[in-house]
Amino acid sequence: MRCPFCANDDSQVKDSRPTEDSTSIRRRRQCSSCGARFTTFERVQLREVTVVKSGDRREAFDRSKLEQSISLACRKRDVSADRIDRLVSGIQRQVETAGEAEVASQRIGEMVMDGLRQLDSVAYIRFASVYRDFSEARDFEEFASTVQEAAANERS
Template sequence: MRCPFCADDNSQVKDSRPTEDSTAIRRRRQCEGCGARFTTFERIQLRDLTVVKSENRREPFDRAKLEKSVQIACQKRDIEQERIDRLVSGIQRQIETSGESEIQAQKLGEMVMEGLRQLDSVAYIRFASVYRDFNEARDFEEFASNVKDMGGK
């Protein structure tokens, strides 16, 4: 594993343990070159996944990008990181077990929306405002009233 500090290719695993939700292995490593310590995560990947964007552009599925989007929506909300990790892992698992190697970006966005709707109504509205491209305050009002009608948290 390449060291993020000095780019040395040699590191030694000092500790390994499963993550809270058992979807990954957390490894503490120490670089043999500079002695720095860093953490890596090893996850199961059933197949290479591709996200089909607008105009049929394709890009590899990136779990980190998905996680960042969810974290931005959940910013300054009292939501534990473990719950965010479970949401992202659940979405990734759904995609991987679907049997398809490609997923439409729109479907992926809907999966995130559904997960956030169940997690936190404010995060759900935040994500929707970007995903659905709200342009005016009225867009927020209409969407928020629908969330309220659905009994959002």
């Protein structure tokens, strides 16, 4: 593993343990050149999945892009990084175990929407505003009112 401090290719694993949700392995490493310590995470990848985007563009599924978009929706909200990571891991697991070599970006977007709806209503609305391409304040109002109605129905 390359050291992020000095770019040396040789490092030693000092400690390994599963993460809390057991979806990855956390490794503490020490660079053999500069002695710096850093953490890496190792995840299982079940299969290569291609995402089919609008206009039939195709690209490899990228967990970091998914994590970045969910983190952006949850920015300045009381949502822990651990909960975001669990949501991302759950979506990745669904995509990889679906048995398909290709998945539509809209399907991934719906999975994110479902997860954010349960995680945080403001993050859900933020993501929906980009995903569904809200163009006017009225779009926000209509969507927010449906979120409020759904929350009220769940409480009753």
